Amino acid sequence: MSQQATALTHRLVPSPAGRIHVVEQGTGPLVLLVHGFPESWYSWRHQLPVLAAAGYRAVAIDVRGYGRSSKPGAPDAYRMLELVEDNAAVVHALGEQSAVVVGHDWGAAIAANSALSRPDVFRAVGLLSVPYAPRGGPRPSRIFAQMGGDEEFYVSYFQQPGRAEAEIEPDVRGWLAGFYAALSADTMPAPGAPSTHFVSRGGTLRDRFPAGRRPAWLSENDLDVYAGEFERTGMSGPLNRYRNMDRDWEDLADFDGAPIVQPSLFIGGSLDASTTWMADAIKAYPTTLPGLVSAHVLDGCGHWIQQERPHEINRLLTDWLASLPL
Numbered sequence: 001m002s003q004q005a006t007a008l009t010h011r012l013v014p015s016p017a018g019r020i021h022v023v024e025q026g027t028g029p030l031v032l033l034v035h036g037f038p039e040s041w042y043s044w045r046h047q048l049p050v051l052a053a054a055g056y057r058a059v060a061i062d063v064r065g066y067g068r069s070s071k072p073g074a075p076d077a078y079r080m081l082e083l084v085e086d087n088a089a090v091v092h093a094l095g096e097q098s099a100v101v102v103g104h105d106w107g108a109a110i111a112a113n114s115a116l117s118r119p120d121v122f123r124a125v126g127l128l129s130v131p132y133a134p135r136g137g138p139r140p141s142r143i144f145a146q147m148g149g150d151e152e153f154y155v156s157y158f159q160q161p162g163r164a165e166a167e168i169e170p171d172v173r174g175w176l177a178g179f180y181a182a183l184s185a186d187t188m189p190a191p192g193a194p195s196t197h198f199v200s201r202g203g204t205l206r207d208r209f210p211a212g213r214r215p216a217w218l219s220e221n222d223l224d225v226y227a228g229e230f231e232r233t234g235m236s237g238p239l240n241r242y243r244n245m246d247r248d249w250e251d252l253a254d255f256d257g258a259p260i261v262q263p264s265l266f267i268g269g270s271l272d273a274s275t276t277w278m279a280d281a282i283k284a285y286p287t288t289l290p291g292l293v294s295a296h297v298l299d300g301c302g303h304w305i306q307q308e309r310p311h312e313i314n315r316l317l318t319d320w321l322a323s324l325p326l
Contacts, residue, residue, distance in 0.1 A: 008048065010068075013093035015086040017077070018070030021062040022090060026052025029326060030096045032087060033060040034114075036105020036129070037238050038176060040067045042225050043104065046310035047317065054318045061090060063107070065237020067229050075161065078240035080248040084114045088121045100321065102126035102265075104306060105274075106241055113252070115260050124291075124324050126265040126317065129303055130274045133281040134259070134288055135252040140245040151198040154205055158242040165235050167204045172235075173227035178209030180218055185271050185302035187213040197273060217307045263291045265320045267313060269301030293320055 012019040023041045025048040033044040041060035051058035062069040064086055065078060072078070087110065091099045101122045103111030108130040115125035137143070140155075147153040158164050168175045181187040182196040187210050189196060196208045214223070230238075266282070266289070268275035275282070275297060285292050296316055298309055306313045 012068065013090055015064070015070075015089035015093070016082060017064035017072060017086050020064065020070070020086055020090050020093075021068035022059050022094070023048065023061075024057065024059045024094075025049060026056055026058050028055040028057050029321075030057045030059060030091065030094065030099040031321065032090065032099045032101045033058065034087065034101065034103035034107035034110050035060070035063060035066070036103070036107045037241065038179065038226070038230065038235070039105070040226065040229050042222075042229075043304075043307060047306060047314060050314040050318065051321075054321070056321060057094075057096075059090070059094065061087075063110070063238075063241075065240060066233065071233060071237045075236075075240045075243050076247060078237065079244040079251060080110065080113050081117065081251050083110045083241075084117055087111075087114045088118050091121055097121070098123045100124040100126070100324065102128065102317065104128040105130055105303070108132075112260060115262050115264075116255055116258060117252075119262060122262065124263040124265075125260060126267075126320065128267050128305055128313070129269065129272055131266060131268065131278045131281040132260060132264075132285075132288055133278060134257045135249065135255050136257050140249055148198045151200055154197050154199065155242055155245070157199045157205060158239050159245070161236075161243065164205070164239055167206060168230075168235050172230045173223060175206055175209075176226055176230065177214060177218070177223055178206055178211075180223075180304065181210045181213045181215055182208070183272070183303035184215035184217065185269065185300055185308060187215045188271065188302060215302075215304075215308070217304065259288050259290055261291050263293050263324055264289045265293055265316070266295040267305060267316055268297045269303060269305050269308070270297050270299050271301060272303040272305070274303065293323055 009024045035043045044060040101111040108127040115122045144156045
């Protein structure tokens with residue numbers, strides 16, 4: 001591997017958010033990597049050097065509200081189309097006209113909507129963990145409010161300003177460790193245990209996190225990196241993504257039921273609730289992702305797939321990228 005491929009470059013580039021922090025490695029066709037909640041550019045640490053070595057310009061960002069990127073104060077500044085425009089601005093700030101966009105968790109939704117609404121910029125899309133499901137159906141808050149019976153779905157819990165912050169911010173490191181463990185294959189609660197995606201009346205999400213268990217993919221240093229970022233920035237910016245789902249439903253009305261036609265890739269984990277709950281969305285891919293090149297569900301893998309299974313993800317990503325027209 002060349003010295004150029006091994007060097008990470010950090011910088012800030014202008015965007016509608018103010019500035020976006022990008023971490024860049026390699027040269028060649030641009031591949032934009034978009035993280036989810038509660039992560040940062042660092043979640044792509046295993047992919048950046050491999051994509052660079054394979055001949056790509058790999059760029060991982062801190063989504064607005066995270067890490068070193070700008071953090072607008074208004075909650076509605078975190079609506080989906082604003083994040084799409086950040087992505088497009090990063091591509092242009094890097095001197096490029098187009099890019100492949102790959103996202104994980106919320107980053108998958110951001111990547112999908114980037115490809116959907118800005119096909120002039122994003123020529124292919126890779127989705128990790130969260131399947132593509134076109135906009136449609138009732139207002140999201142109505143759906144979430146009906147889930148869980150006597151318990152509260154975690155998205156509804158996150159949507160109330162200040163509530164999750166009060167749970168998380170007194171012990172960011174401990175909360176993150178528990179959240180990562182709850183959704184990792186080797187530390188998640190056993191089948192039949194109370195779901196970590198729901199909150200009991202008067203309780204907190206943390207009540208159901210595995211106690212004293214750290215997943216194999218998460219070193220103490222990795223946890224320090226994540227915790228240090230959120231201790232510095234707070235949690236409101238990241239949580240504001242959940243607080244815009246009804247606004248997104250309104251903003252994306254023109255894309256109701258729309259397919260993503262660019263070449264696409266999906267990779268999920270068999271033990272990830274995002275994959276199992278959205279199995280019908282995966283079945284609908286012949287209609288919703290007509291450009292799908294390949295789809296993979298990794299047996300025995302949880303939610304944090306590019307960190308739990310970096311070698312498999314790297315192989316699948318590089319194989320897919322090599323199949324795309326330049």
